[in-house]
Amino acid sequence: MEIEVLREDLVFGTRVAGHAVAGKSAMPILSGILLRTQDNGLELCATDLERAIRCRIPAQVRSAGSAVLHGQVLGQLVARLPSEERVSLSSVDGKVRLSCGPSVFELLTLPVDEFPEIPGPEGEPICTVNREALIQAIQQTAFAAVKATETTRLALTGVNLVFKEGSLKLAATNGYRLAVRQIPVEGLPEAATYNALIDAQIMQDLMRVLSGIGEEAVRVHLAEGQAHFSSGPVVFSSRLIQEEFPDFERVIPRDNDLGLFLPREEFLATLRRLEITAAEESGAVTLRADPATDTLEISSVSREKGMGSERIRLTKPPSRGIEVAFKAEYLIDALRRMKSDQVVLWLSAPDRAGLLEPAGDIAPEDQGFLYVCMPVRLL
Amino acid sequence: MDAFYAAVEVLDNPSLKGKPVIVGGLGPRGVVATASYEARRYGVRSAMPMAKARRLCPHGIFLPPRFERYEEVARAIRGILYGYTPLVEPISLDEAFLDLSGTERLHGPPERVAQEIHRRIPEETGLSCSVGLGPNKLVAKIVSDRAKPGGLLIVTPEEVQRFLDPLPVDVLWGIGPKTSQRLAQFGIRTVRDLREVELELLSSWFGPRTGEHLWRVARGLDDSPVVPSREAKSISQERTFPQDLFDPEEIRAEIRALALKVAERLRSHGLLAREVRIKVRWADFSTHTRQLRLPEPTDHAVLIAEAALFLLSRLEERKLGIRLLGVGVGELVPARFRPLHLFARDDLSQAILSLRERFGEDALRLGP
Numbered sequence: 001m002e003i004e005v006l007r008e009d010l011v012f013g014t015r016v017a018g019h020a021v022a023g024k025s026a027m028p029i030l031s032g033i034l035l036r037t038q039d040n041g042l043e044l045c046a047t048d049l050e051r052a053i054r055c056r057i058p059a060q061v062r063s064a065g066s067a068v069l070h071g072q073v074l075g076q077l078v079a080r081l082p083s084e085e086r087v088s089l090s091s092v093d094g095k096v097r098l099s100c101g102p103s104v105f106e107l108l109t110l111p112v113d114e115f116p117e118i119p120g121p122e123g124e125p126i127c128t129v130n131r132e133a134l135i136q137a138i139q140q141t142a143f144a145a146v147k148a149t150e151t152t153r154l155a156l157t158g159v160n161l162v163f164k165e166g167s168l169k170l171a172a173t174n175g176y177r178l179a180v181r182q183i184p185v186e187g188l189p190e191a192a193t194y195n196a197l198i199d200a201q202i203m204q205d206l207m208r209v210l211s212g213i214g215e216e217a218v219r220v221h222l223a224e225g226q227a228h229f230s231s232g233p234v235v236f237s238s239r240l241i242q243e244e245f246p247d248f249e250r251v252i253p254r255d256n257d258l259g260l261f262l263p264r265e266e267f268l269a270t271l272r273r274l275e276i277t278a279a280e281e282s283g284a285v286t287l288r289a290d291p292a293t294d295t296l297e298i299s300s301v302s303r304e305k306g307m308g309s310e311r312i313r314l315t316k317p318p319s320r321g322i323e324v325a326f327k328a329e330y331l332i333d334a335l336r337r338m339k340s341d342q343v344v345l346w347l348s349a350p351d352r353a354g355l356l357e358p359a360g361d362i363a364p365e366d367q368g369f370l371y372v373c374m375p376v377r378l379l
Numbered sequence: 380m381d382a383f384y385a386a387v388e389v390l391d392n393p394s395l396k397g398k399p400v401i402v403g404g405l406g407p408r409g410v411v412a413t414a415s416y417e418a419r420r421y422g423v424r425s426a427m428p429m430a431k432a433r434r435l436c437p438h439g440i441f442l443p444p445r446f447e448r449y450e451e452v453a454r455a456i457r458g459i460l461y462g463y464t465p466l467v468e469p470i471s472l473d474e475a476f477l478d479l480s481g482t483e484r485l486h487g488p489p490e491r492v493a494q495e496i497h498r499r500i501p502e503e504t505g506l507s508c509s510v511g512l513g514p515n516k517l518v519a520k521i522v523s524d525r526a527k528p529g530g531l532l533i534v535t536p537e538e539v540q541r542f543l544d545p546l547p548v549d550v551l552w553g554i555g556p557k558t559s560q561r562l563a564q565f566g567i568r569t570v571r572d573l574r575e576v577e578l579e580l581l582s583s584w585f586g587p588r589t590g591e592h593l594w595r596v597a598r599g600l601d602d603s604p605v606v607p608s609r610e611a612k613s614i615s616q617e618r619t620f621p622q623d624l625f626d627p628e629e630i631r632a633e634i635r636a637l638a639l640k641v642a643e644r645l646r647s648h649g650l651l652a653r654e655v656r657i658k659v660r661w662a663d664f665s666t667h668t669r670q671l672r673l674p675e676p677t678d679h680a681v682l683i684a685e686a687a688l689f690l691l692s693r694l695e696e697r698k699l700g701i702r703l704l705g706v707g708v709g710e711l712v713p714a715r716f717r718p719l720h721l722f723a724r725d726d727l728s729q730a731i732l733s734l735r736e737r738f739g740e741d742a743l744r745l746g747p
Contacts, residue, residue, distance in 0.1 A: 175720050176674060251721045282716035284716060351725075374719040376719065379465060379715050
């Protein structure tokens with residue numbers, strides 16, 4: 001292998017592929033990035049067997065070939081290279097010589113033939129999604145999944161992608177709250193339905209990778225237990241979780257009759273203050289709507305820290321009063337990922353799920369977003 | 380509870396009623412665990428050597444203790460107590476503190492709760508109990524001891540001093556035989572005597588710490604909190620099988636049954652758990668444990684079973700049979716709150732547990 005690439009292309013490709021390099025693994029080869037020439041380009045590949053990333057950058061190929069370099073070393077090195085325009089890479093005696101202006105490195109390699117085969121997308125994509133919309137949708141849902149340290153049902157560690165009726169719905173839940181965002185897709189036949197479940201952390205990596213590229217469209221492929229997202233020079237592949245995601249549509253309380261309309265930022269700031277004195281263990285704050293004064297009183301009591309309360313003026317008079325407690329963190333999680341000036345919290349009873357939605361002039365980033373949160377019963 | 384072990388024996392065998400019943404170790408070095416009030420009339424006391432008890436009360440009924448049965452009855456009693464507050468601090472199998480502050484809205488004033496508990500325990504268990512209500516743990520404990528056997532005594536904050544004054548000093552916490560002997564040398568025999576000694580003098584006799592403690596307890600002052608279920612750092616159920624298990628479906632069914640029992644015990648202790656663990660002992664006695672943390676604390680039978688089954692699925696497969704399975708929970712918190720679940724309804728778990736309570740363990744099992 002003997003090639004020359006632009007330094008900034010190599011920085012980009014290494015950073016993108018770096019998202020799939022295994023941190024600690026029983027298989028040392030997975031800590032590597034595979035470099036292989038392709039026509040007049042270089043492909044950088046990495047995988048931890050759960051996800052795989054391939055990123056193609058332009059290259060002048062003098063002689064074709066491939067090599068696996070240690071991902072962390074390559075990442076650190078290219079980030080600190082002198083600000084020359086070009087970098088050349090060539091295989092020498094089982095090592096890779098990397099030179100950039102005055103600096104020359106001879107990097108040790110890992111055996112190429114041990115690098116796992118990375119399945120790529122084949123045939124036509126099932127649909128195309130706007131990249132920005134997909135990034136927002138992941139950002140507004142993946143957080144709601146069960147944390148990696150709190151694994152229970154494998155299904156709840158994932159983000160459910162439902163391609164249906166010409167749109168894509170992303171949904172994630174930890175069993176106590178549920179985040180859903182619907183975004184439009186192109187090219188999905190009206191009658192076609194696909195369902196995929198992908199680890200929430202992998203989705204967040206996909207989001208980071210997509211944030212770093214300038215393309216407009218992301219093509220989605222689904223095949224044989226794998227999902228592939230390709231956009232411009234990047235193909236991001238993930239294994240699907242082979243479990244059934246719970247029927248989340250069933251638990252969205254669309255019939256809740258009492259709407260509390262609130263200024264989002266004020267609601268968020270108030271919750272962040274009252275979270276400080278939220279009850280230990282439950283983290284609960286109590287919301288009390290008063291139709292006489294059109295206000296929402298939020299209060300919290302902690303045995304160890306004290307108590308606090310604050311009133312917010314509702315932007316629409318509530319139809320009746322209610323008192324209900326929520327874990328402050330769950331409401332904050334959703335509110336801070338929304339952009340609209342107003343939100344509405346639909347309630348029915350103190351032990352029934354609440355539905356949080358954007359309201360008023362809905363920001364484009366919030367179109368199709370909804371959040372379901374179960375209350376905490378205080379005894 | 381009054382003469383608890385002996386009372387349970389009488390309950391299970393009514394022909395013992397009115398007879399001196401003594402429960403304890405029957406071997407040559409055994410001691411008395413509990414003596415019925417009839418036996419106490421002969422001078423039999425708990426912790427007394429059994430040989431001496433036999434001498435004092437030769438025609439007594441001497442029985443070995445059946446702790447599992449006592450634990451079962453105690454659980455039913457605790458179940459009644461947890462109906463009023465999660466702040467229940469069991470001191471022993473048959474004795475517990477309850478913090479009734481803040482329960483007025485649900486259950487009415489503490490006086491009424493005390494009366495209700497005093498009425499319900501005999502009604503529902505057939506056993507006699509004594510209830511004492513006081514402004515703090517120190518006073519409540521002394522009040523309930525004075526209420527024995529079978530009484531209900533209420534001492535309001537205004538009455539504390541009048542109630543304590545005539546009692547001997549050794550009813551107070553931290554006053555053992557040695558301290559009370561020294562106090563007696565100074566002519567101090569009753570709580571009132573002690574209350575009339577100035578703090579400086581007490582400190583010069585006993586040092587500043589003990590001095591202050593004596594000064595406070597003489598006034599019925601105590602601010603120690605009711606600590607719910609202090610012994611219960613974790614709860615677990617295990618089962619060793621007569622024959623090693625191989626069938627995966629059978630293994631999962633056992634895990635579910637154990638999880639259900641754990642959920643039952645959480646409910647009866649008024650606790651929620653954040654951590655679930657399993658234990659698997661293979662035929663070669665090698666033992667594996669796995670644990671995980673839940674997003675929210677729970678006592679939900681279905682959620683605990685689900686977590687336990689998930690952990691089981693994470694164990695590497697082996698060709699060996701399984702000789703023991705265990706399901707446990709940790710990171711326990713008092714059930715002062717209940718996070719409601721989107722998919723596992725709370726009333727479902729309660730329904731399962733109450734059906735099992737009414738119709739026995741086989742009435743309802745968790746399916747796959």
